[in-house]
Amino acid sequence: MTIEELENIRNCNSSYFDSLRKVEETGIMTTDKVQAKYNMKKKEIIKEHEKIRKIWQGTGKDTRWFTRLPDGSNNGKGKKIAKTNRADLEKAIVEFYQNQPDKTMTIRKLYPQFIEQKRLEKARDTTVRRYENTWDKYLESDTVLVDADITKITRSQYREWMLRFLDANPMTYKCYSGVKSVLMMIIDLAADKDLLPDNNFRSVKFSKNCFLEEQEKTEDEVFTKEETQKVVSYLWNWHESKPSYTVPLAALFQFQTGLRVGELEAIRFSDVDSDGFLHVKRQLVKVENEEGKLSQVQFVEHAKSNSRKKPIYLTEEARMILELVRQTNIANGDTAEDYVFYNSRHKPMTTATVNRCLITACEKTGTPVRRSHKVRKTFGTILADAGVNLTMLTSAMGHATPDVTFRHYIKDRNTKAETAEIIENVLRNESVTPCDTFSTNEKAPILQ
Numbered sequence: 001m002t003i004e005e006l007e008n009i010r011n012c013n014s015s016y017f018d019s020l021r022k023v024e025e026t027g028i029m030t031t032d033k034v035q036a037k038y039n040m041k042k043k044e045i046i047k048e049h050e051k052i053r054k055i056w057q058g059t060g061k062d063t064r065w066f067t068r069l070p071d072g073s074n075n076g077k078g079k080k081i082a083k084t085n086r087a088d089l090e091k092a093i094v095e096f097y098q099n100q101p102d103k104t105m106t107i108r109k110l111y112p113q114f115i116e117q118k119r120l121e122k123a124r125d126t127t128v129r130r131y132e133n134t135w136d137k138y139l140e141s142d143t144v145l146v147d148a149d150i151t152k153i154t155r156s157q158y159r160e161w162m163l164r165f166l167d168a169n170p171m172t173y174k175c176y177s178g179v180k181s182v183l184m185m186i187i188d189l190a191a192d193k194d195l196l197p198d199n200n201f202r203s204v205k206f207s208k209n210c211f212l213e214e215q216e217k218t219e220d221e222v223f224t225k226e227e228t229q230k231v232v233s234y235l236w237n238w239h240e241s242k243p244s245y246t247v248p249l250a251a252l253f254q255f256q257t258g259l260r261v262g263e264l265e266a267i268r269f270s271d272v273d274s275d276g277f278l279h280v281k282r283q284l285v286k287v288e289n290e291e292g293k294l295s296q297v298q299f300v301e302h303a304k305s306n307s308r309k310k311p312i313y314l315t316e317e318a319r320m321i322l323e324l325v326r327q328t329n330i331a332n333g334d335t336a337e338d339y340v341f342y343n344s345r346h347k348p349m350t351t352a353t354v355n356r357c358l359i360t361a362c363e364k365t366g367t368p369v370r371r372s373h374k375v376r377k378t379f380g381t382i383l384a385d386a387g388v389n390l391t392m393l394t395s396a397m398g399h400a401t402p403d404v405t406f407r408h409y410i411k412d413r414n415t416k417a418e419t420a421e422i423i424e425n426v427l428r429n430e431s432v433t434p435c436d437t438f439s440t441n442e443k444a445p446i447l448q
Helices: 003-010 014-025 031-052 086-098 107-120 125-139 155-168 173-192 225-241 247-257 261-266 316-332 351-365 372-385 390-397 402-408 416-428
Strands: 065-069 079-083 283-288 294-300
Touching (some): 031 086, 065 086, 079 086, 107 125, 107 173, 125 173, 155 173, 225 247, 225 351, 247 261, 247 351, 247 372, 261 283, 261 351, 261 372, 351 372, 372 390, 372 402, 390 402
Antiparallel strands (some): 065 079
16 A cells, blocks of 8 residues: 555544544534534545455355554555454444544644634624535535645645636635635634645636626615605504504614614614714624524624724614604613614514514515615615715725625616616716707617
């Protein structure tokens, strides 16, 4: 057996199992999930072993199961072992490779440390779960890049691997960014541990032809002017018909502020200063329960982004909404924790509650159903259409950079007719001479 052959199996050695035990002990994975990964890795070890050593059952009186372990003994033939059944033999084979020394560092070995680091950094459970899902779906089964010695991977090898990966897994650029993000953060961790001088893979770029075209429809992303008016009017009427129910006011408040729904749910009256500015200090997030499911919610005492350090200006209508809610909360007895928005059960409002309210408003007004995040995009688009300063707009949205704001949140909310009118009006004001063929009062024909 060559050194390379043994190294291939050593990549499946004890450090992988030690990592699984560690994530199980820290609660990052459930016992069932860890056991499933144990079983999967053991099968890989046996498969690799059989490429270099035979497994056979004796005949005649000795029907035990045999193999030779590549320990360098017996003139390179290896140590012969025997067990009464195949299961026991496979267990002995796995234990042998688990105990082999392995000093190579791989992306797979760093992955549990990366997840643990994100937990220590207080990353949201939903964010960590997204990383785990990306790993499980795209990287867990890879043996080329993920199991390679991270100190020996070249930019050329990384580029080739990614091109083959994209060819085998057609995806949009947005989806690719999720996979790349996990890989880059793990390689950053390797650089932090001085295993690499730097992460020079971040600058590797690929042609847009490598990705599927985004299927996002702009008209689905934001409310048009007419839709906004209909939905807002319905929400006000809803509140007037049922004044003790403040959830419609929460939706109206989001139209006025563009708050993330988690921020909206977590604001307190004491967060508004004497000048009428709102200071976002916390958010409501999903967290894992004891079974590892994202089914619980809790308040965390920080905003999603550091860019929320700047207070948010509250319009006159936004302040009026807060005052209406304050009076309603006093009447309902919802004053103990100073939170602004509560549901009908006198509990702090959740995302599902806000979205149900918006869905109802959309359905009742004949508007395509959109949830709270679309309200936020609508808010950003309205400010952009009004020519709000770039820095001010980015701050209002709570983003760290303008790039995020314009790439994901600013859309065209005009209808085709409105777009045509805007272009006509703009160009009409320019010094453009009408074609002599048509009078200025005559419309040009539509070319077929």
